[in-house]
Amino acid sequence: MARTAIPGRLTWQQATVVETRFDTPQVKSIALTVPGWSGHRAGQHVDVRLTAPDGYQAERSYSIASAPEDGYVVLSVERLDDGEVSPFLVDELRTGDELELRGPVGGYFVWDEPLGGPLFLVAGGSGLAPLRAMMRHHRATRSEVPVRALCSARSLEALLYREELMELAACDPFDISITLTRVQPSAWRGYRRRIDSDLLAEVAWPPADRSLTYICGPTAFVETAAAGLVGLGHDPARIRTERFGGTGVQP
Amino acid sequence: MAVTRGFQGRRSTAESSQLPPGQYLTRDFPVLSAGPTPYTPLESWDFTVRGAVDTPVTWSWEEFRSLPAESFTVDIHCVTKWSKLDTSWRGVSVDALLGAASPRAEYVTAFCDGGYTTNLPVADLRGGQAWVVFEYDGNPLPPVHGGPARLLVPHLYFWKSAKWVRGLEIRADDEPGFWEMYGYHNYGDPWREQRYQGD
Amino acid sequence: MTRYDGNAIAGTLEDIFGGDLTTAACVCGQCGQSGVVAEIAIYFGGPGIVARCPYCDHVLLVITRHSGMYCVDVTGFAQLSTPSALA
Ligand SMILES: Cc1cc2nc3c(=O)[nH]c(=O)nc-3n(C[C@H](O)[C@H](O)[C@H](O)COP(=O)(O)OP(=O)(O)OC[C@H]3O[C@@H](n4cnc5c(N)ncnc54)[C@H](O)[C@@H]3O)c2cc1C
Ligand SMILES: [Zn+2]
Numbered sequence: 437m438a439r440t441a442i443p444g445r446l447t448w449q450q451a452t453v454v455e456t457r458f459d460t461p462q463v464k465s466i467a468l469t470v471p472g473w474s475g476h477r478a479g480q481h482v483d484v485r486l487t488a489p490d491g492y493q494a495e496r497s498y499s500i501a502s503a504p505e506d507g508y509v510v511l512s513v514e515r516l517d518d519g520e521v522s523p524f525l526v527d528e529l530r531t532g533d534e535l536e537l538r539g540p541v542g543g544y545f546v547w548d549e550p551l552g553g554p555l556f557l558v559a560g561g562s563g564l565a566p567l568r569a570m571m572r573h574h575r576a577t578r579s580e581v582p583v584r585a586l587c588s589a590r591s592l593e594a595l596l597y598r599e600e601l602m603e604l605a606a607c608d609p610f611d612i613s614i615t616l617t618r619v620q621p622s623a624w625r626g627y628r629r630r631i632d633s634d635l636l637a638e639v640a641w642p643p644a645d646r647s648l649t650y651i652c653g654p655t656a657f658v659e660t661a662a663a664g665l666v667g668l669g670h671d672p673a674r675i676r677t678e679r680f681g682g683t684g685v686q687p
Numbered sequence: 688m689a690v691t692r693g694f695q696g697r698r699s700t701a702e703s704s705q706l707p708p709g710q711y712l713t714r715d716f717p718v719l720s721a722g723p724t725p726y727t728p729l730e731s732w733d734f735t736v737r738g739a740v741d742t743p744v745t746w747s748w749e750e751f752r753s754l755p756a757e758s759f760t761v762d763i764h765c766v767t768k769w770s771k772l773d774t775s776w777r778g779v780s781v782d783a784l785l786g787a788a789s790p791r792a793e794y795v796t797a798f799c800d801g802g803y804t805t806n807l808p809v810a811d812l813r814g815g816q817a818w819v820v821f822e823y824d825g826n827p828l829p830p831v832h833g834g835p836a837r838l839l840v841p842h843l844y845f846w847k848s849a850k851w852v853r854g855l856e857i858r859a860d861d862e863p864g865f866w867e868m869y870g871y872h873n874y875g876d877p878w879r880e881q882r883y884q885g886d
Numbered sequence: 887m888t889r890y891d892g893n894a895i896a897g898t899l900e901d902i903f904g905g906d907l908t909t910a911a912c913v914c915g916q917c918g919q920s921g922v923v924a925e926i927a928i929y930f931g932g933p934g935i936v937a938r939c940p941y942c943d944h945v946l947l948v949i950t951r952h953s954g955m956y957c958v959d960v961t962g963f964a965q966l967s968t969p970s971a972l973a
Contacts, residue, residue, distance in 0.1 A: 446901040450689065483897035486691040492711075492768075493688075494696055497894055520697040528693045536689055542896035543906035544924035655889050677925065682888035720887045721932035723943060766933050802945070831887065846933055866933055869950040870957045883952045 448485060448536045449473075453529060454508060460594050462515045463562060464526045465501065467508040468535065476500050478573035479546035479566045479650070479678075482509070482539035486521060496521045499565040499652075499678075500540060503572035512596060514562040545650065545678040548573065553581035553648055556640050558631070558661045560588045560653025561687030563680055564596045567652055571604055584611045584647075586639045588631055588657065588687045591619035613639045617687065631657070633664040643669035648676075655679040657687060698769075705762060706770050707877035713769040716832065721865075724830045725800040725851050732835055734819065735854035736784055739792035744784075745854075748835070752821070754779045759818070761841035763848070764877040766866075776839060778820030781812040784855070792859040797838050800851040805864035806873070807840065807847055809857065816842055819852060844875040844882070890928040895935055898949060899923070902956050905968075913965040916944035923966075937962075 451468040458464050481499040502510035515526040529535070547555065547570040555574075557567040564587055574583060589595035595614065605612040615627035615635065627635060641647035649670065651661045658677050666672050698711040706712065729748040737743040746754070760775045795807050811817065817840045821828050828834035833850030840847045846866050867873050872881040880886055892899075892908050899907040908924040919941045926946055927938045934950035939962075946962035960966055 445904050446897060481893070481896070486694040486696070487688055488694050488696050488698075489690050491688070492696050492698065494694075497897065524694055533692050534689065535691065538897055538901075541900050541906065542893050542908050542924075544896075544908040544922060545893050677891065678893045679889065679891045681890055681894075718887060718931055719933075721929050721934075721936035722887065722938055722945075723889070723927075724887055801943075866950075869934055869948050869959060870952055871933060871950070 446538045446541075448538050451509065451535045451537050453531050453533045453535065455531060456529065459512060459596050459598075462526075462594065463512055463596055464515070465510055465512045466525065466529060467502075467510050468537075470509055470537070473509065474540075475504055476509070476540035477543070477546040477548055478503055478569040480540035480542045480569075481566065482511070482537040483541065484511075484521070484525075485536045485538070486524065487536070494521050499569070501565040501568050503569050503576050505573065505576035512562060512565045512568075545652070545676055547648075547650065549577060549579055549581070551648060553583065554641050554645055555581055555583040556647045556649040557583065557585040558588075558649065558651040558653075559585070560631075560657030560661070561590075561594075561680075562596065563651075563653025563657065563678070563687075565652075566678065567650060568597055568600070570650065571610070574609070575604070575607070580609060582609050582611075584613070584639060584641060586613045586615070586631070586636075588615045588617060588653070590617055590687055592616060592621055592624070594687070631661050631664065633667055636661065636664045637668055640665060640668065640670070643671070646671065646674060648674050650676050650678075652678045653680060653687060655682055705772055707764055708880045709882075710764055710768055710770040710877065713771055716771060716774075717765070717767075717769055718831050719765055719767070719845060720831070720850060721803070722801050726830055727800050727835065727851070729835060733853070734784070734836070736788035736790075736857070737854065738796075738857040739790060739859055740857050741789035741791065742787070744788045751779065751819075751836075754783055756821075757818070758822075761839075763841055763845050765845040766871065766875070766877075766882050770877075775824055776818065776820040777822035778818035778836070778839060780815060781817040781819060781838075781855075782815065784819065785809070785812065788857070790857040792857050794858045794861040796856045796858060796862055796864060797849040797852050798854055798856060799849050800853055803849055803851070803865050805838075805847050805849050806862055806867055807843070808861075808874075811840060811843065812855070816840065842876070844872075844877055846871065847875055887929055887931050890930065892922070892924040892926045892928060892937065894928050894930075895937070895949070896924075898935065902949070902958055903968075907968075911965070911967045912946070912963050914939040914942060914944055914946065915962050915964040917942040918964065920965075 455467040498511040501512040937947035
């Protein structure tokens with residue numbers, strides 16, 4: 437196939453904001469109802485389209501942070517201070533507002549039971565959003581696939597879904613490690629450095645277990661983590677990545 | 688199309704007679720590029736005028752930098768709708784480069800590190816309308832903005848101002864460049880809003 | 887230049903092809919490396935979307951859009967197989 441002109445087929449749907457909540461000072465979770473929502477798979481995302489009064493539009497992708505079993509479609513948006521779309525979503529958008537989105541989309545960065553495990557989930561900053569959907573789905577379906585997760589955040593305040601992670605960590609199939617890269621509470625017992633291959637070697641499944649790995653976050657974070665795992669002998673074909681782009685600060 | 692309450696976008700709504708139709712002002716300098724930033728060491732950088740010319744010419748970086756350079760201030764207009772006013776540059780006039788090679792045909796393909804190309808009429812590179820620039824705002828042109836050197840043709844949409852330019856190929860036929868091949872206008876005059884083929 | 891991956895254009899690809907393409911297997915037309923569309927490099931910084939081979943930077947896919955119509959060039963792939971889920 438060469439160059440061809442084709443009209444679009446996916447339709448934009450009107451979603452309504454039912455609730456918003458700050459998870460961290462920079463991240464707001466936005467719960468939406470979408471009439472006729474077809475359901476989603478854990479890990480999928482939506483494209484959001486904003487339209488200014490003069491017709492100018494901006495489109496960005498946001499992962500669905502809620503599980504398919506949850507009542508709402510939840511997005512967790514991190515404010516990038518000089519960004520165009522994220523400050524609007526975090527600071528301007530409020531309950532009752534309407535938002536255009538299309539999706540759910542993406543059939544690659546998803547997990548459900550038939551894909552098996554053991555699972556290794558590696559999150560940098562807001563990259564935790566789709567992995568949280570996977571963990572909630574795992575729990576909602578009472579899956580017995582063992583899960584290890586490694587979450588990297590700048591500080592405890594910047595760690596998304598903090599309480600939920602603590603709860604999950606107490607459940608049997610979950611083993612959750614957290615690294616705080618900038619600021620740690622004095623009694624912090626977790627990791628205190630950026631992800632590197634020593635940290636990965638400590639936390640990941642041994643390569644022989646052939647774990648299924650999902651890595652998500654800023655592009656630089658994802659590449660470091662993926663290269664580290666491949667270097668440790670993990671099969672690249674069992675590592676799935678999703679890059680959120682270049683978001684300045686390293687989580 | 689539903690308007691999103693409260694959304695303006697990152698645009699200055701200031702009206703300006705200096706703006707071509709459909710453009711808005713930006714204060715920062717968005718990075719316009721479709722691939723990784725190439726880093727060519729100056730030792731291996733050169734600039735060539737070739738193709739339908741009397742004398743093909745190649746300048747090393749040092750030779751290129753010893754050509755007479757000029758400083759100037761112009762407005763730039765990107766097809767993605769931002770315009771930036773009063774940008775200041777320093778570079779070599781394309782007149783000087785073409786003069787050394789003596790083109791025998793009407794069209795140019797600018798070629799670049801990273802494989803990017805764009806096509807222009809030779810006439811649009813003559814008469815003090817186009818430069819190969821190596822300084823922006825008093826500093827060496829940063830690689831993300833096309834350094835060590837880029838073409839600058841401010842009277843056309845900014846995709847014609849090829850980043851990381853390495854030479855000009857003079858041709859008898861008007862061969863579409865990278866974006867021109869994908870439906871962008873062959874000439875790209877912002878004042879006539881020639882964004883896409885057929886505009 | 888900010889690099890994304892094929893997941894970032896899942897919506898656009900579905901809009902064009904009518905199904906998910908991120909799981910499609912693909913082969914680079916320049917270096918011959920194979921992979922899935924989700925893992926190719928994506929750049930949004932130009933007038934259109936450009937997808938490149940993550941190994942050799944070869945342009946695999948270009949998507950531009952004008953008044954509701956897409957212009958799509960997939961000639962950079964040596965192979966692009968439609969995933970079975972699309973059937
Ligand atoms: C699959 C995916 C899922 C994501 N999920 C989340 C999430 O759950 N939470 C979160 O906080 N962030 C997420 N992101 C990042 C998010 O899409 C935005 O990039 C981020 O919010 C910054 O946008 P901004 O407008 O504020 O910043 P800006 O700096 O204004 O924009 C960032 C850059 O994004 C580019 N860009 C990105 N997507 C597009 C597009 N579709 N079309 C044109 N240009 C584009 C722009 O060129 C711009 O340079 C995700 C990204 C991807 C690809
Ligand atoms: Zn390749």
